[in-house]
Amino acid sequence: MSGTITHCRACGAPFGPVFCDLGVMAVANSYLPPEADPTAEPRFPLRAMVCSDCRMVQLDHVVDAHGIFRDYAYFSSASSSWLKHCLNFCATMTNRLNLGPQSLVIEVASNDGYLLKNFVASGVPCLGIEPAENVAAVARAAGVPTEAVFLTPDSAAAIVQRLGRRADLVVANNVLAHVPDINGFTQGLAALLAPEGVLSVEAPHLLAQVDGVQFDTIYHEHYAYWSLLAVEHLFTRHGLTVFDVETLPTHGGSLRILASPTPRPASAALRALRQLEAARGLASDAFYQGFGARVSGVLSGFRDWLAVQKRRGRRVAAYGAAAKGNTFLNAAGVTAADLLAVADLSPAKQGRLLPGSHVPVVSPEALLALAPDEILILPWNIAPEVVAQLRAAGFSGGLWTAVPEMRRW
Ligand SMILES: [Zn+2]
Numbered sequence: 001m002s003g004t005i006t007h008c009r010a011c012g013a014p015f016g017p018v019f020c021d022l023g024v025m026a027v028a029n030s031y032l033p034p035e036a037d038p039t040a041e042p043r044f045p046l047r048a049m050v051c052s053d054c055r056m057v058q059l060d061h062v063v064d065a066h067g068i069f070r071d072y073a074y075f076s077s078a079s080s081s082w083l084k085h086c087l088n089f090c091a092t093m094t095n096r097l098n099l100g101p102q103s104l105v106i107e108v109a110s111n112d113g114y115l116l117k118n119f120v121a122s123g124v125p126c127l128g129i130e131p132a133e134n135v136a137a138v139a140r141a142a143g144v145p146t147e148a149v150f151l152t153p154d155s156a157a158a159i160v161q162r163l164g165r166r167a168d169l170v171v172a173n174n175v176l177a178h179v180p181d182i183n184g185f186t187q188g189l190a191a192l193l194a195p196e197g198v199l200s201v202e203a204p205h206l207l208a209q210v211d212g213v214q215f216d217t218i219y220h221e222h223y224a225y226w227s228l229l230a231v232e233h234l235f236t237r238h239g240l241t242v243f244d245v246e247t248l249p250t251h252g253g254s255l256r257i258l259a260s261p262t263p264r265p266a267s268a269a270l271r272a273l274r275q276l277e278a279a280r281g282l283a284s285d286a287f288y289q290g291f292g293a294r295v296s297g298v299l300s301g302f303r304d305w306l307a308v309q310k311r312r313g314r315r316v317a318a319y320g321a322a323a324k325g326n327t328f329l330n331a332a333g334v335t336a337a338d339l340l341a342v343a344d345l346s347p348a349k350q351g352r353l354l355p356g357s358h359v360p361v362v363s364p365e366a367l368l369a370l371a372p373d374e375i376l377i378l379p380w381n382i383a384p385e386v387v388a389q390l391r392a393a394g395f396s397g398g399l400w401t402a403v404p405e406m407r408r409w
Pocket of ligand 1: 008009010011012013051052053054055056
C-alpha cells in the first residue's frame with residue numbers, strides 16, 4: 001500500500017503549507033546489491049506538509065511500512081554514543097520511577113535490545129516489541145524477551161492479556177516518526193500503560209530541525225516530524241497527559257516527553273517549552289514557510305564545494321551510509337561518479353550500493369585503503385565520534401560535514 005494523502009493522519013484536518021519538497025527519491029534504506037538493475041529502482045515523492053489544525057508535519061506520500069521494515073538493515077547498537085545515552089536513560093528512569101523486580105518495562109521498536117538489555121542486567125522485568133523479525137531474533141539471542149509485531153490496539157491488548165498486567169514504564173524512542181497509523185499506535189501505547197504508568201517518548205524536535213536546516217532527516221520511513229505542540233494534540237486525544245519534557249542533544253536536538261494516563265501537574269520545563277514554541281510561532285503557517293529556500297541554500301553550498309574539489313583533482317569519499325546521508329546525496333544530485341565510496345561499520349550494508357546515488361558501500365578500512373583526500377561525514381549528529389575514529393585510524397586528510405553549512409573538522 002502506498003499513495004498520496006491530503007489530510008492529516010493524526011487529526012484528519014486538511015493540509016496547510018508545504019514544509020519541504022525534496023522531489024522524487026529512492027527509499028533511503030533500500031540498499032541495492034551490486035548486480036541490481038538501477039533503472040528498476042522504485043522512486044516516490046518526498047514532500048512534508050503541515051497540518052492546518054494540529055500542526056503535525058508529515059509526508060503526503062505514504063510508502064508501505066511492511067516493505068520498509070521487514071528486512072530493515074539497521075541495528076541501533078552500531079553507535080557507541082547512542083548506547084551511552086540509553087544506559088543513562090535506564091539509570092535515570094529506574095531511579096525516578098523506583099523500578100525493581102516488581103516492575104514491568106515495555107519498549108516499542110526495541111530494535112536489537114540495545115536499551116532493554118540495561119534493564120535485564122539490573123533485574124527489572126521487560127519486554128521488547130520490534131516489528132522486524134530478523135532484528136527481534138538478534139534481541140532474543142542477547143537475552144532480551146522480544147515480540148515481533150507492529151504495535152496496534154489489538155497487539156497491545158493481546159500482550160497485556162498474556163502478561164496479566166500493564167507496564168509501569170513504556171518507552172518509545174525515535175519511533176513516532178516511523179508509524180503510518182499514528183492513532184492506532186498511540187492507542188496501543190496507552191493500552192500498554194498501567195493507570196499510574198509513565199510513557200517516555202523521544203523524538204527529534206521540529207524546532208531544532210528548522211533551526212539547523214536538518215532537511216536530511218526527512219525520508220520515506222519518517223512519516224512525521226514532531227513539535228511538542230503536535231505531540232500534545234495527539235496524546236490528549238488518546239487520554240495521555242504530558243507532564244514533563246527534556247531537551248536532548250541526540251539526533252541534532254530531540255525531546256524526551258513524559259506522559260501518563262493519570263494527569264500530573266506540568267513541570268516548569270514543560271511550561272517553558274510550551275511558551276518557547278508559542279513565541280516562535282509554531283501554531284502559525286509563517287514558521288514553516290521559508291524552510292524550503294534555506295534547504296536550497298545548503299544544497300548549493302555543498303555543490304559548490306564539490307565542484308571546487310573536483311576542479312582541484314581531489315578524491316572525495318563519504319562516511320556513514322545512514323538514511324539521512326541518502327536524502328542528502330539524492331537531494332544534491334550526487335552520483336557514483338562524484339564519490340569514491342561511502343564507508344559504513346554495518347556489514348549488512350557493505351558490498352551494496354546506496355539507493356538513488358548508487359555509490360558503493362565499503363568498510364572503513366577499505367575506504368581508507370582508497371586513499372581519499374576529503375571525507376564528507378554524512379551523519380553530522382555523530383561527527384565528533386566519527387572524526388575521532390578516522391583520526392585514530394590514521395586519516396590525515398580533510399573531514400567535512402555539510403549541514404547546516406560546509407564545515408571542516
Ligand atoms: Zn492534524
